[in-house]
Amino acid sequence: QTDEAETETFSVPSYACQRRTTLENHNTVLTDALSLLAENAELSEEEGRGVAFRRAAAVLKCLPKVVMDMTQLRGLPCLGEHSLSVIKDVLENGASSEVEATKNSERYKALKILTGIFGVGAKTADRWFRDGIQTLHQLRDSGQTLNRAQQAGLDHYDDINQSVTKAEADIISEIVEKAVVAVLPGAQITLTGGFRRGKLTGHDVDFLITHPEEGREEGLMSKVVSWLETQGFLLYQKTTRNSYLEAKDGPARPASNMDRFERCLSIFRLSKEKKRGAELTETLTENLKTPPSCSSSHVQQGGDREEGGKPWRAVRVDLVVSPISQFGFALLGWTGSKLFERELRRWAGREKSMSLSSHALFHNKQSRYLRATTEEEIFSYLGLEYVKPSERNA
Ligand code: CTP
Ligand code: MN
Ligand code: MN
């Protein structure tokens, strides 16, 4: 390497939505360190700090080479004093003392375990931690009241904390497709979330459901859920009705990043039978044969699920129904990554005076909605080059 190469600097635009971030990350040691601090901030409900670390990590994710030297970071956006000192520590000492201390702290370890329970957020985990609860054992023994989601989360803890593979996502796609077509012929499903961005594993599987005729999608979710339930595919589900009213919720609520689509957060029971082609029928028979167990394997049986364990596993699945008129926005909003979405909305608001949601794009100065049917049109309204899903891994 020449001197010139060693001091080479990079040029990166400030908003993640102006960049192409693939899954190829040359700086995982640095981005892992910053992501851990982001996660710790989020667990402590310090959202601002969390976002700052996420943005810093995202800048490093899109660099074309391994960073060897602090001088290469000159002029890069989003790298605050704190992030720079963490990076410096890693480059000079191989690890960041702050990251190591965080990782080993009782609080971080406990909050990680507790928020690993589906239905448990930072607030609840922190309350339990302050009550002296640090493990699942202690939680079980504490007599804390769990809601239905948390109970299901605890029952299926090990499965849910094991990542979902693309192969499993594909099997679930087939099942959801079959359910959707059975209850409404012509309805369409699209895989969204991390798998649409090309990830090979995920913490759940996300789907967007629509119908090419506006209005036909109404009432679809409850029918899909009933079908899945009857076939024995659901261990848990909670459906939330669509609460979006354009006139009320559109421009009036620009700060809200929660969308209002009809959605279903669920836990699927996925048969481990892998024979392709036959798996759907086999899954069906398998499901009807063995009723779902309600005890977690976490304490009793550890990791022997492959041999002699249960012939199925629990997988988190999110279903969202969108009317076709909002499909482009819904697709863009549910493809992620979370930081990419956040940056799109920030760009829209600060640079374009527009309000972007998973339902619509509103031009604040012209006081009107900008209609779009594809993601490409939305990027174009926003004055951004189109970024394809596989490049949204910020
Ligand atoms: N999302 C959302 N509202 C929620 C939850 C998620 O709009 N209440 C969106 C997120 O903004 C993201 C997408 O749904 O764009 C997928 O979220 P999630 O499944 O949490 O993350 P993934 O990127 O799919 O990553 P993972 O593999 O961990 O699931
Ligand atoms: Mn996901
Ligand atoms: Mn996630």
Ligand code: MN
């Ligand atoms: Mn999800």
